Structure formats: C-alpha cells, structure tokens
Amino acid sequence: MASLVLSSLCFTSQKPCSFTSSLRFSFGVLAGSRSAAPLTVGFRPVKRRNGRIRVSVYSRASPLVFRDLDADDFRHPLDKQNTLILKAIPGLNELGRALLAGTVTEQIMLLENIGTSVLVSKDQLPELHKMMIEAAGILNIESPDLYVRQSPVPNAYTLAISGKKPFVVIHTSLVELLTLNELQAVLAHELGHLKCDHGVWLTFANLLTLGAYTVPGLGAFLAQTLEEQLFRWLRAAELTCDRAALLVAQDPKVVISVLMKLAGGCPSMADQLNVDAFLEQARSYDKASSSPVGNAQTRQLSHPLPVLRAREIDEWSRSNEYRSLLKRATQMNVVEK
Numbered sequence: 001m002a003s004l005v006l007s008s009l010c011f012t013s014q015k016p017c018s019f020t021s022s023l024r025f026s027f028g029v030l031a032g033s034r035s036a037a038p039l040t041v042g043f044r045p046v047k048r049r050n051g052r053i054r055v056s057v058y059s060r061a062s063p064l065v066f067r068d069l070d071a072d073d074f075r076h077p078l079d080k081q082n083t084l085i086l087k088a089i090p091g092l093n094e095l096g097r098a099l100l101a102g103t104v105t106e107q108i109m110l111l112e113n114i115g116t117s118v119l120v121s122k123d124q125l126p127e128l129h130k131m132m133i134e135a136a137g138i139l140n141i142e143s144p145d146l147y148v149r150q151s152p153v154p155n156a157y158t159l160a161i162s163g164k165k166p167f168v169v170i171h172t173s174l175v176e177l178l179t180l181n182e183l184q185a186v187l188a189h190e191l192g193h194l195k196c197d198h199g200v201w202l203t204f205a206n207l208l209t210l211g212a213y214t215v216p217g218l219g220a221f222l223a224q225t226l227e228e229q230l231f232r233w234l235r236a237a238e239l240t241c242d243r244a245a246l247l248v249a250q251d252p253k254v255v256i257s258v259l260m261k262l263a264g265g266c267p268s269m270a271d272q273l274n275v276d277a278f279l280e281q282a283r284s285y286d287k288a289s290s291s292p293v294g295n296a297q298t299r300q301l302s303h304p305l306p307v308l309r310a311r312e313i314d315e316w317s318r319s320n321e322y323r324s325l326l327k328r329a330t331q332m333n334v335v336e337k
Helices: 077-087 092-099 104-116 126-138 172-177 180-195 198-212 219-249 252-264 267-272 275-288 292-299 306-317 320-328
Strands: 023-026 045-049 052-055 145-149 156-160 167-171
Touching: 077 219, 104 145, 126 145, 126 180, 126 219, 145 172, 156 180, 167 172, 167 180, 172 180, 172 267, 180 198, 180 219, 180 252, 219 252, 219 306, 219 320, 252 275, 252 306, 275 306, 306 320
Parallel strands: 145 167
Antiparallel strands: 023 156, 045 052, 156 167
C-alpha cells in the first residue's frame, strides 16, 4: 500500500510511512509490520483439448443468500470496538473523506492495473466472473471489478479508489494453489473488506498514526502506541473478513483449508493436507504461546497467525450467531447464478 497494504504496513517509531487514498487490502497470512506474505489465486488446468489448456468448470449446489445482510451481522467484536473508537473522533470522518478525493496516484494505480492484468467478465474467464457475482450476491453487496494478474507470489487484494468502482486483484499463483471453492472464499474475504467499509477506517487509522509524529516531544511515543492499536484493529478486520468467506463458502473446512495452504501448501502436495490436523496444531499453539514471548510475536503483525485464524473460524462456525444467520438466509435461485 502506497496504497495501504494490510499485509505490509511500513509504520515505524522513527518516521511516518507515506500513503495515498487508494487502499489495498491483502489476504495475507504471515504479514508483519515490515514485510508481507500475501495470497495468490490461480487456475488449475485439468486437461488439454485441441492443443488448448482447459480449466475446471465452477459448480456448486445452490447456496444460501443473505438478502438483508448488514456488515455488523458478522463483524468481529474487536473490529466493532475499534471501528467505534475511530467513529468517535471529532472531524476525522470529514478529514478522511477530503483526503480520499481523487489523486494522481490513484489514476496511476488504476491505469497500471488495467494495462498489466486481465479484466474478468462473462466473456473473459467466465467461471471466475460467475464466482464473484455469486459471492457478491450472497453477501448482499455490489460486485466489484475483478482482475487476474500474473505473479508467482500467491496474493489477492482489493483497491477502493474514491469516485471509481472498487476492484479485486488475484494473482495467478493463488489460482494454482486453491480449489475453485477455496478461491471463491478468497474473493468473499476481499468482498468483506468492502462490505465493512474497511478502506475508510484504515485511512483514518493511518491519519492518527501519522498525525502523532507532529506532537513535539511525545510524537514518537504516541505514534508507537497508535501503531500497536492500529495493528490490533487490522488483525480484527481480517477475522471479520474470514467470517465473510465462511458466509459464502458455507463450509468452515473450505476457509480453513485456504489458511492451511497459505501457511504451508503447494499444488503438488495439496491432496495430502489435513484440515483437522491443522486445527489440532492451532490448539497446540494456544498452549505454547501463553507467555510474554507469544504475545510479543503477534503484537506487530497486521494479520493474525494462520493457525489462530483457523481456530477462530472453526469456533464461529459452531456459534449461535452463525447459525442464526443461516436461519435468516434463503436459497439462491438458479436464475440469479
């Protein structure tokens, strides 16, 4: 993120990080405050016909759709708490929206993406297009544009540019790593950032941190404190978007499998990975990390650790809150798909 990347924020206690009003949200897994390991999406070729590589066709049972879904229906409690704190700061909303006015940087980023990626549509990579339209319909949100970009680094991210339609970018390597259902869960995670208006609040959080450096004497101390609060909010926002992924996948093992593959998966060994074993690993991490060392390890991460995200989504999938949402949902019609 010179647009702001959730998986690799560059704030330090020495000097502020430059930023623009274009916001970039990455579905990273081990993103720290200095470096990132974001997620990628790619197609898995299944057979060659007439000299052309064919990809598997996306198909799933008619999913449940949430007609009246509001962001707060699935927002993580820590996300709610920190968002309310930001909303309570006088004048921050107006200031942030003023800074979100169109900039040259935004135009450069938009043009670069159009010029170097493939825009998905009903006539271009139609299975991906169908998956995005379906995921947006399930979450009751307008579908953003979707681009596929060539990259060996598995990643997916969202850019919200003021005055223009937001768009999601997925890297080809992520497509190679994931199944189609898992890939749709990633798209849903990115839609969760848009549904919850995380772009605006991420800008506000950065304004707080950057502004702290101007306070004589106390600037560095305040900035360090705000940085820790910012990362707490970012980690909570990721947990919220994992819930959005579950609402679309409607199977916790699909979401957990994505996290597991991001932590240590590759296409050649994907069929040997075990979701239940990964959850057991998460429980063992809880026991091992109940110490100051464990707390220090996670404090400077912009994304929660993959095992902790897996545990969170497993627990939420068995909660009354999630079950209540499913009871409110209706079956998606074939025509809508």
